[in-house]
Amino acid sequence: MKLEDCYKLVDEAIVALGLKVEDIRGEQPGQWNLKKGRFDIMVDVWEQENQFLLQIVCPLCGIPKENKEDFLLYLLQRNYGLSSLAYAVMEESVFLKHTTEVNTLTADHIVMLLTKTAFYAEKSEFVPTE
Numbered sequence: 001m002k003l004e005d006c007y008k009l010v011d012e013a014i015v016a017l018g019l020k021v022e023d024i025r026g027e028q029p030g031q032w033n034l035k036k037g038r039f040d041i042m043v044d045v046w047e048q049e050n051q052f053l054l055q056i057v058c059p060l061c062g063i064p065k066e067n068k069e070d071f072l073l074y075l076l077q078r079n080y081g082l083s084s085l086a087y088a089v090m091e092e093s094v095f096l097k098h099t100t101e102v103n104t105l106t107a108d109h110i111v112m113l114l115t116k117t118a119f120y121a122e123k124s125e126f127v128p129t130e
Helices: 003-016 068-079 107-123
Strands: 031-036 039-048 051-062 086-090 093-101
Touching (some): 003 039, 051 107, 068 086
Antiparallel strands (some): 086 093
16 A cells, blocks of 8 residues: 555545545645534544554644643543544644554545544534634
8 A cells, every 4th residue: 555545545535425525635645624514624644654644633622721620531531432533632722533544444434434523523512712
């Protein structure tokens, strides 16, 4: 498998969702930006240490300044109910995130991951950071 094959796999998944790949591709090869309701879903494919990786990230919200520890504990406890995804924190933002090796994926599996990400984002009570 080559990196370009991984890109084609994501393109196939996007087409299967009924979307136009040309409208969703990012500025760099291996980047796609989807929108589901009020949420952005970003897809990246890259090579690292002789492996091809797929990452799906959906920014959800910022971390509140008050009761920060309680909020982080809440996220950690909510991770238990997620399937294939996890709440992740980077700097002062919260994301839904999935990272995996591409070599075992099919376009149908990528469709499922994108659909699941959109589902969890829409069902969350989080309001995206502007």
